[in-house]
Amino acid sequence: MSILDRIRAHGGEVTRDRHRISIRRGRLSDKALAWVSAHKDELIREIWPEYDDWLERAAIREFDGGQSRDEANEAAYDEVIAYV
Known part of the structure; x- marks a missing residue:
């Protein structure tokens, strides 16, 4: 049984x-x-299969791109959702 099923x-x-x-x-x-x-x-x-893609893109934006964590998280989310 999945975690989500157990919660429900x-x-x-x-x-x-x-x-x-x-x-x-x-x-x-x-x-x-x-x-x-x-x-x-x-x-x-x-609940969100793209989670790992989002984590990776947010980390790249934060550490290589110099964005703040909040900016990186939001921009990475928009980027990942655009490909779903």
Whole structure:
């Protein structure tokens, strides 16, 4: 069972706004939320398959392109979405 399926089975919900995710906890315990937090990258990959492409492009823009992290993240998001 995927992480997303487990969250949903406990009444939780995951939403994505651009490159950020948020979790509505439903009946998830604090321990379960801590586990989800520790596996956040896996969860993001489940709901957004382009996540790794976005990470790579944002890093290139930040470190090689000299953009701030926020600028790099936003520009990389726009770039990745344009190819979906």
